[in-house]
Amino acid sequence: MSMNKQENKSGLVLWLTGLSGAGKSSIAEKLVEYLELKHQKVQLLDGDLIRNFCPTGFLKNERNDHVKRVGFMASLLEKHGVIVIASLISPYQSARDDVRLMCKNYHEIYISTSLEICETRDVKGLYKKARASEIQNFTGVSDPYEIPKNPELKVQTEGVSVDESVLKVLNYLKSVKSI
Ligand SMILES: Nc1ncnc2c1ncn2[C@@H]1O[C@H](COP(=O)(O)OP(=O)(O)O)[C@@H](O)[C@H]1O
Ligand SMILES: [Mg+2]
Numbered sequence: 001m002s003m004n005k006q007e008n009k010s011g012l013v014l015w016l017t018g019l020s021g022a023g024k025s026s027i028a029e030k031l032v033e034y035l036e037l038k039h040q041k042v043q044l045l046d047g048d049l050i051r052n053f054c055p056t057g058f059l060k061n062e063r064n065d066h067v068k069r070v071g072f073m074a075s076l077l078e079k080h081g082v083i084v085i086a087s088l089i090s091p092y093q094s095a096r097d098d099v100r101l102m103c104k105n106y107h108e109i110y111i112s113t114s115l116e117i118c119e120t121r122d123v124k125g126l127y128k129k130a131r132a133s134e135i136q137n138f139t140g141v142s143d144p145y146e147i148p149k150n151p152e153l154k155v156q157t158e159g160v161s162v163d164e165s166v167l168k169v170l171n172y173l174k175s176v177k178s179i
Helices: 005-009 024-037 047-053 060-079 093-102 115-121 126-131 162-176
Strands: 012-017 042-046 083-087 106-112 153-156
Touching (some): 012 060, 012 162, 042 047
Parallel strands (some): 106 153
């Protein structure tokens, strides 16, 4: 594949979307670790971490504002040649499409893990609380998740190790950018 220097230096956005517990953060963190070892300019934008600093709610408009806020940051960073790894549920297709338009080089990666598996993992005990109605508007339980219509990549995590999933994303990244 021929690629000029400009393309080689250009940033891009890998946007990991999926249910809570799908594996977005786990995959994103390992990917960032690997790319940093390879001296790549990389920035993780994790939805939960950003929510810690910019708290917001879980109503549809609040979720979409959060997604657009993160998308805007991603668009600024990619302009400076950064590989942006965004990991957030981003449940609505329309908001993800807004981010796609905001960014120059957006790649939607669907971390495809069934609700059943996510609920079995229940990493943070949130599904249990959502089922007991202790928390409201929980994606997959009492709030929608719109499956990506045309993701650039779909990563199945069931019966697969985190490392194998990371490799899948990495191979995809290598197919769109020389690193
Ligand atoms: N192939 C896989 N890819 C990613 N995570 C996996 C995989 N298999 C099992 N897991 C586990 O699933 C959990 C996913 O949690 P997390 O990454 O916090 O999800 P999310 O950020 O999507 O809410 C972790 O405990 C992780 O170890
Ligand atoms: Mg996460």
